[in-house]
Structures are given as C-alpha cells and as structure tokens.
Amino acid sequence: MIDSDVFDFVERCRKHGAAASLLTDLLETVKKIGFEHLILSGVPLGGQKLAPMVELNGWPNGWFERYVEAEHAAVDGVCIYSAKTLKPFLWSEVPAKWSQTEASRRVAGEATEFGIWSGFAVPMLSIHHWQSVMSFASSAKICKLHPRQQAQLVTMAVYAGMTIQALSNDDENGEGLLTDREKEVLLWAAAGKTSSETSQILGLTERTVKWHTTRAREAFGVVTTTQAVVEAVRRRLIHP
Incomplete structure (x- = not known):
C-alpha cells in the first residue's frame, strides 16, 4: 500500500x-x-x-x-x-x-x-x-x-x-434523557453497588432506587441496568 x-x-x-x-x-x-x-x-x-x-x-x-x-x-x-x-x-x-x-x-x-x-x-x-x-x-x-x-x-x-x-x-446525543437522580443511580450501579447499597449511600429507599433504574432502562429502551449504564457512559451522560 x-x-x-x-x-x-x-x-x-x-x-x-x-x-x-x-x-x-x-x-x-x-x-x-x-x-x-x-x-x-x-x-x-x-x-x-x-x-x-x-x-x-x-x-x-x-x-x-x-x-x-x-x-x-x-x-x-x-x-x-x-x-x-x-x-x-x-x-x-x-x-x-x-x-x-x-x-x-x-x-x-x-x-x-x-x-x-x-x-x-x-x-x-x-x-x-x-x-x-x-x-x-x-x-x-x-x-x-x-x-x-x-x-x-x-x-x-x-x-x-x-x-x-x-x-x-446527530441522533445519539442523549441530552435530557435522564434526570440527575437517574444519572446518580446509574453511576453507583457502574461502580458495582447493589440497589440496597445505593439506597444507603444516597439516603433513599431501595424501592425508590429501583424505580429510578427502571426509568433509566425505559429511557434507553434496554432490558437490564448494565445495558443502561453502558448507554449512559457511551453517550457521556455519566462518568464512572
């Protein structure tokens, strides 16, 4: 060549x-x-x-x-x-x-x-x-x-x-997809924390943490929290 x-x-x-x-x-x-x-x-x-x-x-x-x-x-x-x-x-x-x-x-x-x-x-x-x-x-x-x-x-x-x-x-910006709390929950998930551990860190109930992760998964159209984390990192919405 x-x-x-x-x-x-x-x-x-x-x-x-x-x-x-x-x-x-x-x-x-x-x-x-x-x-x-x-x-x-x-x-x-x-x-x-x-x-x-x-x-x-x-x-x-x-x-x-x-x-x-x-x-x-x-x-x-x-x-x-x-x-x-x-x-x-x-x-x-x-x-x-x-x-x-x-x-x-x-x-x-x-x-x-x-x-x-x-x-x-x-x-x-x-x-x-x-x-x-x-x-x-x-x-x-x-x-x-x-x-x-x-x-x-x-x-x-x-x-x-x-x-x-x-x-x-052009079509994968992602701005506005997640609330600040959803980003925070995904950030701790990226760090390997369970819903229970994240609830203690953030001072929320475990049910609330799970609700935020569910909303994040729905925002990206994915099935698992891991997939939501990958999408959030890929779009530079969180920085683990």
Missing part, C-alpha cells in the same frame, strides 16, 4: 453516509497490506459488555458471536491492553502478564479457527466511550509491519473513527 491509498481513503471518508459503506471501503484498503478483518469498538471496562460498544464489525462470521457469548473481552490480552495504552501495538507486543494467561491464550487459539492469527491494534480516544480501539486482523501467523505501514494504519483508523463519531452524533 502506498501513501496515496491512505489519502484517497481519508478523502472518501467524508462521503460515507453509513457505517456499512465505510467498513467495506476500509476493509478493501487494508487488504493491500494483508489484513482481512477488523473491528472498531469501545473498550469494555468494569464489567461492561462488548456488543453494545461495537461500531464497525468486520470480524469473520461466527467469531464475533462466540467472542461476545463467551465474554472473551474480559480475558483477551489484546482487549485488556487496549484499555491501558494509547500507543498502537502489534498483538504480539502485548505484555506477557496479559497475553500469556491461560484464558488469553485460549482466546487466541479459538481465533485461529476463524483464520485470525495476528494483528495490529490502534487505541484511540472517543466521545462515545472512555476509550476505543480499532483492531486489524490477519491470517498471517506473524504480522510484520514496517513503521510506514503502521503509520498508514493509524491514519486510516483515526479517520474512520472520526467518521463514525460524526455519523452518530
């Missing part, structure tokens, strides 16, 4: 009106340096679920479903490290204390069943999540990128992330 490929992609980003077309374009471009799959997602923290945080899903059929169902994000060394750095990295560069655990090695082993052996991750700041990451995946057993290629991938990842944010900003 040459630099003009990157700049052409950046130019096209302004013309994409949907995530699907952006994903297709990006996948076609990065194939030129050996990456067949990619995903852009918020990095789950504190028990957050991955699925609601995914913004571009170019993983192989079946792998995303298995990854989410098994809650691999909680033990995957690449995912864990993505929350701890803003420096782009090869998957092989993840420190051993996260990449060499039994659980992380199991995730990596399962990924090979879907043709994923190596990759390159670009952590980045996001207005929708505390931190996001675009992870490029390859069927090559060893991913080799020279500095120029890494810079090309970082540039495309950042512009793709900016485009996704711009596409979602």
